[in-house]
Amino acid sequence: MKEYKLPEQINIPQTIILADGDFPSSSLAKEWLRECPYVVCCDGAVNTYLRFGKMPAAIVGDGDSLLPEIKERYVHLIHRETEQDTNDLSKAFRFCLSQGRRDITIMGATGKREDHTLGNISLLADYMEQAEVRMLTDYGLFIPIKEDSVFESFPTQQVSVFNMGATELSADGLVYPLSAFTNWWQGTLNEAIGNRFIIHVHGKVLVFRVI
Amino acid sequence: MKEYKLPEQINIPQTIILADGDFPSSSLAKEWLRECPYVVCCDGAVNTYLRFGKMPAAIVGDGDSLLPEIKERYVHLIHRETEQDTNDLSKAFRFCLSQGRRDITIMGATGKREDHTLGNISLLADYMEQAEVRMLTDYGLFIPIKEDSVFESFPTQQVSVFNMGATELSADGLVYPLSAFTNWWQGTLNEAIGNRFIIHVHGKVLVFRVI
Numbered sequence: 001m002k003e004y005k006l007p008e009q010i011n012i013p014q015t016i017i018l019a020d021g022d023f024p025s026s027s028l029a030k031e032w033l034r035e036c037p038y039v040v041c042c043d044g045a046v047n048t049y050l051r052f053g054k055m056p057a058a059i060v061g062d063g064d065s066l067l068p069e070i071k072e073r074y075v076h077l078i079h080r081e082t083e084q085d086t087n088d089l090s091k092a093f094r095f096c097l098s099q100g101r102r103d104i105t106i107m108g109a110t111g112k113r114e115d116h117t118l119g120n121i122s123l124l125a126d127y128m129e130q131a132e133v134r135m136l137t138d139y140g141l142f143i144p145i146k147e148d149s150v151f152e153s154f155p156t157q158q159v160s161v162f163n164m165g166a167t168e169l170s171a172d173g174l175v176y177p178l179s180a181f182t183n184w185w186q187g188t189l190n191e192a193i194g195n196r197f198i199i200h201v202h203g204k205v206l207v208f209r210v211i
Numbered sequence: 212m213k214e215y216k217l218p219e220q221i222n223i224p225q226t227i228i229l230a231d232g233d234f235p236s237s238s239l240a241k242e243w244l245r246e247c248p249y250v251v252c253c254d255g256a257v258n259t260y261l262r263f264g265k266m267p268a269a270i271v272g273d274g275d276s277l278l279p280e281i282k283e284r285y286v287h288l289i290h291r292e293t294e295q296d297t298n299d300l301s302k303a304f305r306f307c308l309s310q311g312r313r314d315i316t317i318m319g320a321t322g323k324r325e326d327h328t329l330g331n332i333s334l335l336a337d338y339m340e341q342a343e344v345r346m347l348t349d350y351g352l353f354i355p356i357k358e359d360s361v362f363e364s365f366p367t368q369q370v371s372v373f374n375m376g377a378t379e380l381s382a383d384g385l386v387y388p389l390s391a392f393t394n395w396w397q398g399t400l401n402e403a404i405g406n407r408f409i410i411h412v413h414g415k416v417l418v419f420r421v422i
Contacts (some may be wrong), residue, residue, distance in 0.1 A: 087400060110325050110328075111322070112350065113350040113351065113369075113421065114321050114328065114332065114348055114350060114351070114353075114419065115350075115351070115369075115371035115373075115399050115400070115419045115421075116399075116400075117321075117325065117328060118329065118332065118371075118373065118396060118399065119371070119396055119399040119400065121325065121329070122394070122395070122396035123396075125394070137325055139323065139324040139325060139326075140324065140325065140326070142325075158324075158326075160326035160329075160330070162326075162329065164394075165394070183333070183336070183375075183376070184333070184395060185329060185330055185333035185334075188326050188327075188329065188330040189298060189326070189327075189330065208325065208326045210324065210326075
C-alpha cells in the first residue's frame with residue numbers, strides 16, 4: 001500500500017509550482033519555497049516570489065500579470081502560453097511535465113477568489129494521472145489518491161476526505177466512518193484516532209490533513 | 212424564471228449568518244453587516260463581530276470558541292448546540308429556520324482552512340431545500356439554483372458554475388458553453404458577455420459571480 005508521511009516529514013520538494021493565490025505564510029511552506037531547487041511561478045506569482053528573495057526556474061502564463069520591468073529583465077525565464085482553455089496552474093503543470101518532472105508540489109493555489117481555490121484543488125484529481133502531486137496550503141496538505149493508502153497522522157489531527165468520483169470508500173483509523181456518500185463533500189471534518197489511518201478506495205478521492 | 216440581481220443591487224439582507232472564516236473586508240460585505248437587523252454569529256465569529264462594533268441577535272455553537280468574558284456577558288444570546296454531526300454553520304442555519312427566517316445570507320464562511328471553505332460552500336446545495344440562501348465572500352456571490360434562472364451581470368464579469376448533481380446544464384450569455392460535464396468543477400472560469408445570462412439546469416448548480 002502507498003504510504004504518505006506527515007507534511008513535516010516530507011523531504012524538501014524538488015519541483016514546486018507557485019500559483020497566484022495567497023503567498024504562503026506557514027513556516028513549512030516558506031522552508032520548502034526557500035530550499036526547493038526548481039520553482040515554477042505562474043505569472044502572477046513571480047512578483048511576490050522575487051520579493052521573497054528567490055529566483056524562479058521558469059515563469060509560465062500569458063504574461064498579463066507581469067510587471068513591465070520584470071517582463072523585460074526575466075524574459076529568458078518566461079514560457080508564454082496563450083492557450084485559453086486551461087488556467088495558469090494547468091499551464092505550469094504541463095510545462096513541468098515537458099521538463100520531465102513527475103513529482104510536483106503545488107503551493108499558493110488557494111486564498112483569494114473562491115472559484116479559483118475550488119478549481120485548483122479539484123484539478124489535483126486530473127493531475128494525478130500524469131504525476132505524483134500534492135498541494136500544500138497554510139492550513140494543510142491535499143493528496144489525491146486512487147488506491148488504498150496509508151497516511152501518517154497524530155491523535156485528533158483534523159482530516160477531510162473529498163470524493164472525486166469514487167464508488168467505494170472506507171477508512172480505518174478515523175473517528176467517523178467514511179462511505180462513498182451521495183455527495184462529494186460529505187467526508188469533511190473527520191479526525192485521526194492515532195498515528196496512522198488507512199483509506200480504502202475504488203476511484204479517486206482527495207485527502208486533506210491539517211498541519 | 213427566477214431572477215438574481217447584481218450583488219451591489221440586492222437590498223440589505225434581513226438575516227445574516229456570520230461564520231468563523233475570514234472576517235469580511237469588502238465594502239459591500241461591511242455595509243451588509245452594519246445595516247442588517249438580524250445577524251447570527253457562529254461562536255468563533257462573535258469576538259470579531261463585537262470588535263466591529265455591532266451586537267449579534269444570537270450566538271450559535273458549542274461555546275468552545277468564546278472568550279470567557281464574552282461568554283459571561285452575552286449568555287442570554289447564546290444558543291448552545293452540542294450535537295456533533297453538523298458544523299457550526301449548519302447549527303446557525305437550523306437556528307435561523309427555527310426563528311422562522313427563510314431568506315438567509317451567509318458571510319465569513321471562506322478563507323482559513325480550505326476544507327471548511329469547500330464544505331461550507333457545498334452546504335449551500337443542502338440549505339437551498341429549506342430557505343432562500345446566498346453566500347457573499349470578499350470576491351463574489353454564490354447562489355445555489357435548481358431551476359432555470361436569470362442572472363444580472365456586466366460584460367467580462369467572471370462567472371463560475373459548479374455542478375452539484377445536475378444532469379442537464381447549459382447557458383445563454385456566457386463566453387464558454389456549459390454542459391453537465393463529467394466533473395463538478397469543470398464549469399469554472401467562465402465570463403458574462405453582457406448584462407444578463409441565463410442558466411438552464413436540471414438538478415442543482417452553484418453560480419458564482421465575481422463582485
